[in-house]
Amino acid sequence: MEVIEAIKRRQSVRAFKPEPVSTQTLRDILEVAICAPSGVNAQPWEFFIVKGEVLDRLKAGCVEQFRQGIGPGPDLPLPDKEKGDMGLQGIYRKRQVTLGVQIFKVLGIAKGDRQAMMDYMEQMYRFFEAPAVIVIVVDEMFKLTWPMIDVGTLAQSIALTALEFDMGTCIMRAIVDYPAKVKEVVGIPESKKLILGMTIGRPDWDHPINQFRSVREDLENLLTVVE
């Protein structure tokens, strides 16, 4: 697949066929993706492929936390409202809302239907029933600073490589929202920080949630050329 075609075709996949994904395929994808660039070539990333019975326990564990009303507490900190950081504002918040509206529209979730929204959130903490997830971690030595950019380049590389294997992905913070639970179930050492999760599997293209495309800002509104 051509690079430009792959970049344009990639989209977050949020419904999967139940068929399992072989560990060998996931290894093949990661083998390509680790060609991604990283600052000073530190390659800070490490991976945990989670499938089968462990994945079932991980989903159950995350849903349980969510049902208990425990808020997300990923290792990479979220905006802290108590410290006056109100998170996304202005155009950025608008884009977030637009995405939510798109998702709820395709799923037929009416505005204010709290139960349906909670059900959707639960589905997210079930990682959209993907047959496999990849948890990307870095050593605690990295202090959650620049190497996080490296993880970003890596995640996009996984997403693009997966297309070549007819796989879909969704990069997901939700997979690492409850790091203590993920560490416990998956057996990730205390010395590792959980940065991102990714779902991976064969997309269910018939599912409505895979039938919308998120919108992008006009380049003109993002670009300044100086010469």
Ligand SMILES: Cc1cc2nc3c(=O)[nH]c(=O)nc-3n(C[C@H](O)[C@H](O)[C@H](O)COP(=O)(O)O)c2cc1C
């Ligand atoms: C760092 C990061 C975290 C994300 N976390 C989630 C998530 O927890 N749940 C989810 O459904 N999508 C998540 N996404 C997917 C974004 O919502 C998606 O990339 C964005 O809406 C653009 O849509 P597209 O990927 O289909 O182009 C995440 C994406 C990134 C890059």
